[in-house]
Amino acid sequence: MDFPRALRNRRTDRRVSQLELASRAGTTQRHLSFLESGRSHPGRGLVVRLAESLELPLRERNELLLAAGYAAAYPETPLDDAALAPVRTAIGHILAGHQPYPAIVVDRTGALIAANDAFGLISLGAAAELVGPGRNVYRLALHPAGIAPRIRNLAEWARHILARLPGDDPLRDELSGYVPEPAPTAGALGFAVPLHLDSPRGPLRLITTVTTFATATDITLAELKLEAFLPADAATAKALHTAG
Numbered sequence: 001m002d003f004p005r006a007l008r009n010r011r012t013d014r015r016v017s018q019l020e021l022a023s024r025a026g027t028t029q030r031h032l033s034f035l036e037s038g039r040s041h042p043g044r045g046l047v048v049r050l051a052e053s054l055e056l057p058l059r060e061r062n063e064l065l066l067a068a069g070y071a072a073a074y075p076e077t078p079l080d081d082a083a084l085a086p087v088r089t090a091i092g093h094i095l096a097g098h099q100p101y102p103a104i105v106v107d108r109t110g111a112l113i114a115a116n117d118a119f120g121l122i123s124l125g126a127a128a129e130l131v132g133p134g135r136n137v138y139r140l141a142l143h144p145a146g147i148a149p150r151i152r153n154l155a156e157w158a159r160h161i162l163a164r165l166p167g168d169d170p171l172r173d174e175l176s177g178y179v180p181e182p183a184p185t186a187g188a189l190g191f192a193v194p195l196h197l198d199s200p201r202g203p204l205r206l207i208t209t210v211t212t213f214a215t216a217t218d219i220t221l222a223e224l225k226l227e228a229f230l231p232a233d234a235a236t237a238k239a240l241h242t243a244g
Contacts, residue, residue: 002038003038003041003067003069004037007036007050010054010064011054014055016054018033021053021054025046041068044070047068047070050064051065057222058074058216058217058218058219058222058223059108059219059222059223061074062219074222075219076218077218077219077221079220084220091105091224091226095116095226099116099117100118100240101240102118102122102206102228102240103118103226103227104116105227106225107220108223108225109171110136110138110164110171111135112133112135113224121240122199123147124147124200125147126140126143127143127146130146137227138161138164138171139171139174141158142161143175144178148178148179151197151198152196152198152203153194154179155180157193157196158175159193162175162176162179195207202235203235204239205231205233205235206230206236208229208230209228210226210227211226212226
């Protein structure tokens with residue numbers, strides 16, 4: 001995709017006007033209009049400012065730079081690289097510290113990077129080919145051979161999962177075929193949609209939080225997500241402590 005169209009698409013996708021973006025990036029609306037029409041070509045510094053002003057993910061910032069004819073600014077280091085050893089250590093500490101509550105780390109596609117022991121209570125009984133590092137946790141959640149048969153509010157939880165996937169992602173199409181249409185208000189706590197899951201310890205009601213490395217300048221690190229499961233009631237807390 002050429003730079004004018006790439007910039008225009010990202011700006012309109014985020015519902016930012018030319019005037020607002022120009023103000024954020026320290027340029028004029030007229031110049032921005034010329035950039036989007038291809039009448040002007042930006043300097044590298046302006047591309048970086050535009051990407052930052054749109055709050056683009058690091059991967060998209062690189063794509064915008066490449067579309068403008070410049071080298072990518074942000075590295076994408078394999079997670080097993082020695083340079084990211086402190087990150088791997090930190091992930092291990094975070095997962096262990098969340099015990100006895102389940103927690104996982106996934107990449108941008110939903111592939112499992114790491115999990116703590118408590119997550120075994122969630123994945124219990126799922127087919128082996130759906131479980132473990134490198135396997136997609138969204139497929140694990142909604143596949144009939146995954147944990148879907150144990151989810152009491154499957155339709156509502158599925159909507160929460162599918163919202164994370166781009167509309168053109170083939171995985172979204174696959175997973176959509178596994179779940180029923182949700183009832184409008186079923187299964188809500190009033191402030192969050194819980195995961196209501198059957199387990200050998202009794203019914204579990206869990207809410208989730210997602211944490212990212214906010215100051216990351218490496219694409220791999222920026223795209224990691226830590227999803228932590230927390231008890232939504234006292235009975236679930238007791239069951240998880242017993243399991244731990």
